[in-house]
Amino acid sequence: MKIYWFKAQAPRRVLALAKHLGVNAEFIELDLMAGALKAPSYLAFNPNGKAPTLVDGDFVLWESSAIMTYLCIKTGSDMWPANRPDEQVQIIRWLSWNDCHWSRAVGTFYFENLVKVVFHIGEPDPAELEAIVPEFHHLATILDKRLEGRDFVACGRLTIADFQLASMACDWREAKMPMSKYTNIVRWLDGLMTMPGWANPWPATETQPRPAMAHA
Template structure:
């Protein structure tokens, strides 16, 4: 089994955390944007979107990070990270859909404009988009924060792939000006995640990006 990742990608981090938590023997290839690795015909045959992450397991290929995490947990997880009754699994899926449609869409907008554009594209952020992203983040973070006042993890009483998915951008929140500080339950939840070696060790995927941040001063 092989996965294709990129350093610094939040979506790749959630996949890496899942692999580490399940202790899977997976070949990992890190692609590089600046070398055109994602634009090759060979990679397009694996992921026609020419984005990361992507997975190849025998003759089965899969793209979209949450789908990859779910596949790994279902196929190889032995009851870890994605399990339970149909209602419990639907609850995990609900948060995965919400992550991509709302929560990380909002924080991702902020990070693109305040962090990624200036640092990697040499372009200024759009103040209107930053303001919109912050407004949306505060709205959706309030929902998550209220929920986490009742439960230790996103899907209830145990760690699931929904936690990795919703936390995948959090390493960049501070540097990108994402207004997470008022949400104390979210902060405590992130502290709980940091008790898992699988989560903290997956931070290595940000190594190249953190080096670039340091060089930029």
């Protein structure tokens, strides 16, 4: 099994899960700056030109939530309860909520205050940041209430929904998200950080990331 990645929030979820579950895979780092995501050989696997991508024999899968589900099924982990439809719907609810709502709110802070700095692609745009603040607070209030008296967002235990929701929010301090008053969210994020796989999901790398898929 191969997992293609670079240091970014969507691959982070998959790599954290793989490490947490002890998945035996080859982790292939892509060199974004060298155009690895747009190489025809990579686009043949993932036409979105994004990471992560999983390749298991002839089977190719993209979208981090689908990949996390696949890894759980492969390893028998209840972070995706393969035989419990009643629990699956709870997890899907939070995966969907993340992808449709939360990711846009936290993602604006993450992109403007963190990604732009890391990739030297300009200054944070104050207008973008200001515009997202009301939505951020609306959604953070919902998540904070959900986490009141809970350590995890669904099913009373760690699931892939936690990793999906936390992959940008975990960087709230660096990304300058106005999160501190949401004490249940902060407690939950700090709790995740006590897990070695979540705290440091990145595989040991070669000295240089691979420029394209020539080594695939």
